[in-house]
Amino acid sequence: MSNQAVTQTPEQASPSRDDAALLPPVDVIEDATGITLYADLPGVPKDRLNVRVEGETLLIDADLVLAVPQDMQASHAEVQRTHYRRAFTLSRELDPDKVSAELSQGVLRLRIPKAEHAQPRRINVQVA
Amino acid sequence: MYRSLFPRDLFAEVDRLQRELQQSFDTVSPSIRGFARGYPALNVGSTPKSVEVYAFAPGIDPARIEINLERGVLTIEGERARTLPADDGKATAHINERFEGRFRRVLSLPDDIDPAAVNASYRDGVLHISVQRRESAQPRRIEVQ
Numbered sequence: 001m002s003n004q005a006v007t008q009t010p011e012q013a014s015p016s017r018d019d020a021a022l023l024p025p026v027d028v029i030e031d032a033t034g035i036t037l038y039a040d041l042p043g044v045p046k047d048r049l050n051v052r053v054e055g056e057t058l059l060i061d062a063d064l065v066l067a068v069p070q071d072m073q074a075s076h077a078e079v080q081r082t083h084y085r086r087a088f089t090l091s092r093e094l095d096p097d098k099v100s101a102e103l104s105q106g107v108l109r110l111r112i113p114k115a116e117h118a119q120p121r122r123i124n125v126q127v128a
Numbered sequence: 129m130y131r132s133l134f135p136r137d138l139f140a141e142v143d144r145l146q147r148e149l150q151q152s153f154d155t156v157s158p159s160i161r162g163f164a165r166g167y168p169a170l171n172v173g174s175t176p177k178s179v180e181v182y183a184f185a186p187g188i189d190p191a192r193i194e195i196n197l198e199r200g201v202l203t204i205e206g207e208r209a210r211t212l213p214a215d216d217g218k219a220t221a222h223i224n225e226r227f228e229g230r231f232r233r234v235l236s237l238p239d240d241i242d243p244a245a246v247n248a249s250y251r252d253g254v255l256h257i258s259v260q261r262r263e264s265a266q267p268r269r270i271e272v273q
Contacts (some may be wrong), residue, residue, distance in 0.1 A: 025225035027211055031218055036212050040226055042168075042253035049162040066254065067152035067181060071175045079184055106186025106253015 021085035024060070034113035035094060042106035043082050047056075049103055050109065053096040058088045060108065167227035168204070168255070170235060176266060179237055179259045186253030187211075187226075193255060196245050202235045202257070 027038040034038050041049065048063040062084040090096060095115040102109050168185035183204055185193070194205040207230045213219040237259060245260035 025227070026223055027221065027226045028223040029213055030220045030222060031213070035222075038226060040186045040253070042186040045252055048211075051185075065252075068173065068177070069175050069180060072173040072180055073175070074165075074171065074173045076170065076172040079171055079182075105188065105250075 001038065020081055021083045022064070022079070022081045024062075024084045024086055026086065034111060037088075037108075037110040037112070039084075039086065039108040039110070041103070041108050043079075044084065044103065044106065044108075046103050049101075049108065051092065051099070051101050051108070053099060056090050056092075056096075058090050058096075058099070058110075058112070060084065060086045062108075166233055167208070167231045168233065170233060171236065174238070177261055179241055179261065181235065181257040181259070182208065183233070183255040183257070184253065185231075185250075185255050188250075188253075188255075190250040190255075193248075193250070195246075195248055195255075195257060197237070197246055197259070200237050200239060200243075202259070203232065203239055204235075204255070205230075205258075206234045207231070 024039045024041050026040075029036045029038075039060060041060075041064075043064040043066055044062040045065055048065055050059075050061040052059050052061075064079070064082045064084065090112065092113045093114050096112075098113050100111045168183040171182040171184075173180045173182075181202065185204075185206070186207075188206055188208055192202075192206055196203045196205075208228050211226070212221050212224060212226045212228070238261075240261045241259045242262045243259075247258045249256050
């Protein structure tokens with residue numbers, strides 16, 4: 001019960017990597033110029049969201065923060081963790097340096113553009 | 129549910145399964161409406177002075193959430209807009225897990241609540257409804273003369 005979302009205190013908000021985490025639902029949409037990812041992260045303020053790329057892995061880490069009255073007793077809890085985590089493997093044509101993220105009303109929107117491929121070059125054949 | 133074709137670490141997989149099982153079973157108390165896992169997810173708690181309801185409803189226009197309290201039954205209704213692209217062949221949805229469309233969740237509140245003292249706020253995708261308990265129902269200390 002100690003790590004339930006409804007009984008959270010700020011000290012408990014940063015569990016270690018091995019703790020159980022919520023798996024946020026996502027939508028992933030690809031178009032000609034890149035990939036857009038939406039993730040549901042209710043209760044996550046901007047400063048507790050951590051999106052990063054490690055090698056080819058895109059990691060989303062976030063803490064759920066609720067302002068709960070101190071003397072509250074939980075009676076029903078469907079959300080019982082205070083940490084969100086999800087990872088994705090990026091494919092090679094995506095540009096990890098140009099990932100942009102915005103968080104609005106508990107929804108994270110990530111845009112991962114495709115890398116500009118090397119321009120096709122014409123190779124002149126030298127005639128000897 | 130996604131399952132890796134090449135599990136790298138069997139023990140980590142077992143661990144994950146165990147966590148998932150635990151997460152689905154250690155709900156505090158079942159209600160007559162079942163262990164609904166709908167959208168939005170609900171957490172409910174109480175203090176001596178109020179009942180606190182938290183609805184995890186990200187990505188919603190707060191003006192379009194309808195909250196009704198009738199005879200001690202709280203209803204949260206609304207609609208979540210579609211984010212997936214139109215099916216025009218220009219974009220492909222690879223993963224589609226997020227809820228879209230109309231939702232409705234119903235919750236019965238304790239008898240001693242005051243239907244006139246309800247506060248609702250929406251922040252970071254969490255709808256917080258605070259319902260005060262009636263003054264007369266709150267515990268009072270009785271002085272011995």
